[in-house]
Amino acid sequence: MAPVKVHGIPRSTCTMRVLAALSEKEADYELVMVNLMKGEHKQPPFLALQPFGVIPVIQDEDLTLFESRAIARYVADKYQNQGSSLYGESVTERALIEQGIEMEAQNFTPAGQPIFYQMVIAPMRGTPTNEAVVEESLIKFAKVLDIHEERLAKAPYLGGESFSLADLTHMPLTHYLIGLPKVSDVFRARKNVMAWWERISSREAWKKVTALSA
Amino acid sequence: MAPVKVHGIPRSTCTMRVLAALSEKEADYELVMVNLMKGEHKQPPFLALQPFGVIPVIQDEDLTLFESRAIARYVADKYQNQGSSLYGESVTERALIEQGIEMEAQNFTPAGQPIFYQMVIAPMRGTPTNEAVVEESLIKFAKVLDIHEERLAKAPYLGGESFSLADLTHMPLTHYLIGLPKVSDVFRARKNVMAWWERISSREAWKKVTALSA
CATH class of the missing domain: 3.40.30.10 (Glutaredoxin)
Incomplete structure (x- = not known):
């Protein structure tokens, strides 16, 4: 093949x-x-x-x-x-994983992407960071992370008891955001989110991905 | 049950x-x-x-x-x-259906939703329509529909040969947009998209859904 x-x-x-x-x-x-x-x-x-x-x-x-x-x-x-199993075994497991993927696609990324753009991409392009967009997006992003924090208090992963696509889809943007000034504080204030990130970012498969752009 | x-x-x-x-x-x-x-x-x-x-x-x-x-x-x-079968039979069929759902979630709706908001929701709330947002969104929306038009020249449905979730996820927003001034022209200029809409909006299951809010 x-x-x-x-x-x-x-x-x-x-x-x-x-x-x-x-x-x-x-x-x-x-x-x-x-x-x-x-x-x-x-x-x-x-x-x-x-x-x-x-x-x-x-x-x-x-x-x-x-x-x-x-x-x-x-x-x-x-x-x-x-x-690794990424997509659950039963119809119900898969449904909750899909819900987690959509939380990323419809909530986490729409709130976090403008921050990433303004703080990482714009400076690379020689454009000034729009601080007003960053501030406004940080408020939205913090609210989204509150919901992640609450869910991760009940289960170790966003799709339930096991690592899955629900977590994986969140990883690239989190990788960039979690090290940025101000955004880092938003993450650190939420202990279940931080523990989740430690858990998932230490996976061997993920280390191989980040090594490609290190 | x-x-x-x-x-x-x-x-x-x-x-x-x-x-x-x-x-x-x-x-x-x-x-x-x-x-x-x-x-x-x-x-x-x-x-x-x-x-x-x-x-x-x-x-x-x-x-x-x-x-x-x-x-x-x-x-x-x-x-x-x-x-109805909505999600394909093989792994490849499902992949193409997922691609169609994501075209809706990541392209069609982000371009079309601001138009819907400005032309339908804002007036309902007594807020004036922001014509600049409508104009800007219409340009983006037309570009997205160009891609749909091209794909629908090759297959009758967005996921391939059969109706599927790829089509279904597009239906609610299309239902509202296709009747609006200006937006209607964007649809009418694309004959494969129009034929597709005739095909899918005449489904009995869809008629039952729209009857609920008629």
């Missing part, structure tokens, strides 16, 4: 989401670097794979698939019998 | 997404109205079910589940052997 081709870059949050799933599953993959500086993602060869012009996209035999969370689910399903 | 309790209101897009899945599956459900005008969704009894204070949330025997797309997936999995 040919390795899965992942078109992306190892420091992009959405690419990391896919790499984390592959790494947890001990699946073979080949990273095909996309040169964002040269605008490769807006050129026809890339657009033929990913019409929105954003990374990542995978090619696995005849299948071309984009959207990082869809790819992570596909990896979890395809490699069901190898590596 | 007790009917699934759906806490929500039948004209809310996210509630409609859940009702559409239940309707396609011919599953028994009981709609528990949430009085948003009275702020019931921000009161402790509701927050105990849905910590973010938004509709919908379902209760099915011992399971409490929120996030409309997670609920729709759960309904598709739980009632796998009854009603």
